[in-house]
Amino acid sequence: MACILFGIGLLGLFIRRNAIMMLMCIELMLNAVNLIFVSSSALHGHLSSQIMVFFIMLVAAAEVAVGLALFAALFRSRNHIDVSDLEDLKW
Amino acid sequence: MSSLIAFWTLSFIAVAAALSMILNRNPIHSLLSLIVCFFSVAGHYLLLKASFLAIVNIIVYAGAIMVLFLFVIMMMNLNELNEKKPVKLFWGSAIVVTLVFISLLARIVWMTQTQLTHKVYGSAKALGQLLFKYYVVPFELSGVLFLAAIAGVILLNKKDDHVS
Numbered sequence: 001m002a003c004i005l006f007g008i009g010l011l012g013l014f015i016r017r018n019a020i021m022m023l024m025c026i027e028l029m030l031n032a033v034n035l036i037f038v039s040s041s042a043l044h045g046h047l048s049s050q051i052m053v054f055f056i057m058l059v060a061a062a063e064v065a066v067g068l069a070l071f072a073a074l075f076r077s078r079n080h081i082d083v084s085d086l087e088d089l090k091w
Numbered sequence: 092m093s094s095l096i097a098f099w100t101l102s103f104i105a106v107a108a109a110l111s112m113i114l115n116r117n118p119i120h121s122l123l124s125l126i127v128c129f130f131s132v133a134g135h136y137l138l139l140k141a142s143f144l145a146i147v148n149i150i151v152y153a154g155a156i157m158v159l160f161l162f163v164i165m166m167m168n169l170n171e172l173n174e175k176k177p178v179k180l181f182w183g184s185a186i187v188v189t190l191v192f193i194s195l196l197a198r199i200v201w202m203t204q205t206q207l208t209h210k211v212y213g214s215a216k217a218l219g220q221l222l223f224k225y226y227v228v229p230f231e232l233s234g235v236l237f238l239a240a241i242a243g244v245i246l247l248n249k250k251d252d253h254v255s
Contacts (some may be wrong), residue, residue, distance in 0.1 A: 020118060020164060024125055027156065028109055031132050034148075042139045047221050050141055054218070057151050058233045062240035064156050068163045071245040075167050 023067050030060050094138055101138070105131040118164045122157060129153045143215040 033055045041049035108128035115121040129152045136145035222230060 013238055020160065021113075021121065024122065024160065025113065027152070028112070028125065028128065031129060031148075031152070034144075035132055035135055038136055038139050038141050038144060041141065043131075047217060048225075050144055050218060051222055051226050053141075054147070054222070055229060055233060057147060059236065061151060061156060062236055064159060064239050065244050066247075068159055069247040072163060073247050079197070 010026065020068075020071060023064065023071070027064065030056060097134070098138060100193070101134045104128075105135070110161045122160055122164065126153050126157050131159075143218050 034056055036055045037049045037056070041047060041053075105128050108124040108131065112121040112124040112128060113122065129148060133145040133148040133153075136142075136148060
């Protein structure tokens with residue numbers, strides 16, 4: 001089940017070209033990993049993996065804030081956030 | 092038996108919402124289906140007796156993060172018209188890579204599958220005791236991480252006159 005969610009997130013990451021949609025797909029993949037962690041906590045009878053999920057949520061929140069700020073800055077400078085047209089960001 | 096029914100119902104809802112999220116061309120519609128997906132994942136946490144994580148999932152993801160997304164989408168005025176169609180070449184390769192990845196992951200999960208013990212209850216009290224007994228340093232570090240994230244966001248979106 002969590003594998004399927006992760007796979008859908010990955011597929012979405014490949015086929016969408018809107019940067020915000022890609023960020024949402026990353027959120028979906030993180031949630032799938034969280035689900036695997038919680039079920040492993042139930043499997044092994046230990047709470048540490050739930051702590052891990054807690055930290056994953058914290059890092060995901062920070063990541064989303066920074067990512068959205070980056071995209072907002074990008075949008076202000078070029079009026080679109082289509083990732084395939086951002087080739088001048090390549091090194 | 093009833094938990095089995097609940098499991099399959101929640102799984103179906105989650106997968107359907109995730110699919111409709113990546114296939115919808117309107118960002119706001121796909122955001123709403125992502126919220127549905129997060130709620131059903133929180134239901135899975137409840138089934139696995141992780142009540143604290145279920146509440147936190149709803150508050151943090153379906154509340155805070157999704158409002159942030161909605162705000163940015165509305166600020167940029169995105170709709171289905173200004174997103175181009177995905178490249179045809181991408182579809183085949185993306186589906187192949189995803190299927191390979193899913194089968195590998197499913198193999199790993201299948202190998203470790205045994206009966207669930209269900210001895211733990213992820214209540215807020217138990218999690219808090221564990222967090223502040225053994226995981227104090229990572230907790231404080233995540234506070235520092237948040238401070239850095241806030242500073243970075245402010246720095247990124249500050250109006251700087253001399254650059255532009």
